[in-house]
Amino acid sequence: MRAIVMDSYGGPEVLQVKDVPEPGAEPDTRRIEVTLAGVNFADLLVREDDYLTSVPLPFVPGNEVVGRADGQRVAALMRGGGYAQVSRSGVATTFPVPDDVPDDTALALTLQGQSAWHLLHTVLGVRAGETVIVPAAAGGVGSLAVQLAKRAGARVVAMAGSPEKRSFVSGLGADAVVDSRSESLAEALAEASGGGADAALEMTGGETLRATLDALVPLGRMAVYGGAESMESPVDTRALMSTGKTISGFWLPLLYGRRDAMTDAAADLFAAVRAGELRVPPVTVYPLTEAARAQEDLRARRTVGKVALDPAN
Template identity: 70%
Template structure:
């Protein structure tokens, strides 16, 4: 089968398309013929060996797929192996795609949709009275988080680095959009939040994390789910105590053994799409052979919405 293989850690150039033998099916896993492989920021960290969990080399990256399982349309969360014509996933993390949902939409809801849903509902426990800060609001996760937050009735302060992306966030329901590259980001966020936000998502680290933290109101809470800047960020416990602010980390694989939690989120996401409460921005699809370019574009923030690979080309 054709697959993207990493022989070494490094930049996008280490992603090579090769013909490899299909791996033996693992216990409690299902074989999926892949039609779409999701590309996520986590894959960039896997590639340069900065991910939360290390991987052995050689390695086929990719943690989510859409495809066919015995003729049935499914999406699945995987532990690698997604950038290929054939992948395998545990039964616990494989979900049927409803007839009225297309593969691209279902894929966008699988890893990034699940993450956005659990960040807001499970971690932040967002309420209609809250004001929440959403970073990368035109990206795959952020664009869904904006809409899911508005669905609860919360006020949404979106962050994005270009005028075009801020306009997209506003069109998806954000109440106000802030330039994430601003030299006065903390005060911009605080002003946009009417003096301070009750809740915030954070996935950058470094100065952006500190600015977002500063923009939280007393007793405000933050959910951290990434560190795309690559900067290990320290937070003062004195600052946390003096303002009563809280930070909780989140990593979706922690829920992979909790089928009920995953099912609840998927069913609610499908329902929200069906009722037009959320809209999935157009998915940007690259050929499997262009995996390196997909990584380059994602890292450079040249994409909006979900990014995926097509294993058929």
Template identity: 65%
Template sequence: MRSPSPSRSPGHQLIDVAAAGVNFADLHVTEGGYIADVPLPYIPGNEVVGRLAGRRVVALTRGGGYAQRTRAHRATTFAVPDDIDDHTALALTLQGNSAWHLVHTVLRLQPGESVIVPAAAGGVGSLAVQLAKRAGARVIAMASTGPKRELARQLGADTVVDSTSPTLAADLAEASGGAAAALEMTGGATLHATLAALAPFGRMAVFGGTSGLETTVGVRDLMAAGKTVTGFWLPLLYTRRGVLRESMDALFAAVRDQDLTVPTPAVYPLEDAARAHTDIAARRTTGKVVLAVSA
């Protein structure tokens, strides 16, 4: 399978793909619910690791990753250090950069603050837990099963809450004591429970809507407690010169210094992409989900 070129501009380069990352965005595309319009025909996949002119690279793409070859812009293509393996590099590319910028660029977490992290055993969440701890924050993690909650604890979460609890709002409020900040990627009742658990002047960064529910937040509620809700979409940074390169370098350095651990990925052959999507949708996976691409 070869990807149609998203663009034939001089800034794009052809990459031989070794593996492609799978993300919730891919599911939203196939279901017709992605944040941006997607031209057809379309091959999913927004991140790859592979080779470019003999060099190992990772790249952020605008689709086309589930293929033996794809095109990526040089501004979103990054060399992989020799001491970083392919799957670790791939985990750091879309999900690692998302976690980094949610923690540092959007929420601007400060030492001593408390933060709520959803899906704390997932690709973004598992890294956000560690990056928040590294920033000196107290982490209240949410996860749906016992093993996932245990993984969140192992990654450094101070408190762990069952995200499927019928009393989630009360559980989060008790666990956080009024959080300074929160990440949110579900929508619906989970968004409202998380927002309610924020202290006055608390801030929330919304980076997904996995429930598929269009969620309304009352302006009066925000005003009454001085809370802030900010949206985040990683492609907004694709054209910001040097921003992603700096965060990629910082993420590689954190792994090298053993300050950041990438949980063992779930690896599927490319031909099992549909099964990978099904498992992600059913919340059966933890950490990064990878498609191994045959040469």
């Protein structure tokens, strides 16, 4: 089969198209003929050996796919192996895709949809009437989180880095949209939140993490799920104690062993799409052979919504 293989860590050039054997059969797994493979920021960190865990080389990147398993349309989460024509996933993290949900929509609801859902509901426990800050709101997780937070009855203050992206996020229903590149980000977020937010998602790190934390009200809650600019973000524990603010880490694979958590979220996400309560932004699809360009465009923030690879090209 054809796949993208990393023989070393480094820049986009380490992503090479190769013919490799199909992944071997393992207990409690399903073989998937991949129609779309998701590209996520975590893939870039894995490639640079800057992720939460290192991977064995050679390595096929990709943590989510949509395809067919035993003739059934499925979406699946895995720990690598997605950038390929054939992949394998655990039974617990493989879900049937309803006939009325297109492949690209199902892909966007898999890793990023599950992440947005669990960040808001499992980690932060967002309630109606609360104000929530959503970063990178034109991206895959952010665009879904904006809508899911509104669906939960929250007020949403979103961040985006360009006028075009801020306009796009406003169209998703955000109550206020702040320039994520503002030199006075904490003040802008607090003002847009009406004096402070109750909860926040965070995936940038560094100064953005500190500004977002400052924009929370006392006893405010933050869920950290990435570090696009920095994975090292010192926090003043005295400030945490004196304000009662909470910072929680989130990594979706920690839930992979809890099938009920994954299936419940998947069912609710598909229901939200069917009810017209969740609109999945258009998915940008690159040929598998252009995986490096897809990652470069994602890094440069040239994309909106979900980014995917087509193994057939």
